[in-house]
Amino acid sequence: MTPKILIIGACGQIGSELTHKLRSIHGKDNVIASDISYTNLDIVNSGTFEILDAQDYTSVKVCIDKHEINTVYLMAAMLSATGEKYPMKAWDLNMESLFHVLNLAKEGFIKKLFWPSSIAVFGPTTPKEQTPQYTIMEPSTVYGMTKQVGERWCEYYNKQYGVDVRSIRYPGIISWKTMPGGGTTDYAVEIYHKAIAEKTYECFLSEDTELPMMFMDDAIKATIDIMDAKPENIKIRSSYNLSALSFTPKDITQSIQKHLPEFTITYNPDFRQKIADTWPNSIDDSKARVDWNWEHSFSLDDITSEMLTNLEKKVLQKN
Ligand code: NAD
Numbered sequence: 001m002t003p004k005i006l007i008i009g010a011c012g013q014i015g016s017e018l019t020h021k022l023r024s025i026h027g028k029d030n031v032i033a034s035d036i037s038y039t040n041l042d043i044v045n046s047g048t049f050e051i052l053d054a055q056d057y058t059s060v061k062v063c064i065d066k067h068e069i070n071t072v073y074l075m076a077a078m079l080s081a082t083g084e085k086y087p088m089k090a091w092d093l094n095m096e097s098l099f100h101v102l103n104l105a106k107e108g109f110i111k112k113l114f115w116p117s118s119i120a121v122f123g124p125t126t127p128k129e130q131t132p133q134y135t136i137m138e139p140s141t142v143y144g145m146t147k148q149v150g151e152r153w154c155e156y157y158n159k160q161y162g163v164d165v166r167s168i169r170y171p172g173i174i175s176w177k178t179m180p181g182g183g184t185t186d187y188a189v190e191i192y193h194k195a196i197a198e199k200t201y202e203c204f205l206s207e208d209t210e211l212p213m214m215f216m217d218d219a220i221k222a223t224i225d226i227m228d229a230k231p232e233n234i235k236i237r238s239s240y241n242l243s244a245l246s247f248t249p250k251d252i253t254q255s256i257q258k259h260l261p262e263f264t265i266t267y268n269p270d271f272r273q274k275i276a277d278t279w280p281n282s283i284d285d286s287k288a289r290v291d292w293n294w295e296h297s298f299s300l301d302d303i304t305s306e307m308l309t310n311l312e313k314k315v316l317q318k319n
Pocket of ligand 1 (some may be wrong): 056
């Protein structure tokens, strides 16, 4: 099957980079980008773009028919920190958008579906170190609840209706092209921007808050690898644990100081600290490594070099 792809939420942090990567693999005309707004002009102007509300079933179906789509990546969601401010909106967006694409897949309009879950499915009662694939999951955020329930529905649609849905539990994603969209791990992107612009950063998490993280290139690779894997190798149809590395704000500061010794950090934990405290420190992703050969590439120092080099280039281009 030649993939004809629709990305929903293509203007966001992950969707935008996924769009570029998939276009480079399958060609511009085979990858349709869509979002509820024109917030990312780079994406809007780089190929076919549709304004699409993921909560509107008819619009999604019309777009799929119009472009003869067979593969959908649903990247639209309200993330953890914003979700705590607007709990009902987060529930409605995250659940309705998923049901629409699951039902379109059940009815045969979509052949293959990617839907991301998150480490937010875990909660305060989950073992924090090397969190296993199968473990206690009592998320305490609305966002985490939507991801946990979403996972159950993905597995259900696969088992009951044969829907080919694939999912990974992303950790915090670090990237330099697009700013993150309201998550608890956003500090690990903001810190690089502030390091370059102001040589100092006030962190909203405490210095020893350890969280699982990943560089964007690894996250995109995992997304494409799981979608390219043979269906029989995808043995988990809820969502796979996925890991690269774990670090604290103190670790990332030390890594930045290797390049910018004058960089300083202060700590002023806010409501996001409470969310971070319920999440794992590290993740056991051995099932993904065995089932579809997942491997990450970027260490913390690799990420720091990439972030500082590319953000500095961006600043120079602007001036
Ligand atoms: P983001 O907030 O950066 O982007 C989401 C995009 O969805 C935005 O461009 C937004 O305009 C769009 N959108 C919002 N409502 C919409 C609607 N009704 N219809 C269509 N588009 C709509 O999010 P992201 O960081 O790119 O995350 C993508 C997915 O990955 C989400 O499901 C998120 O839960 C998951 N995830 C992200 C991270 C991370 O660190 N970024 C970690 C774990 C999981």
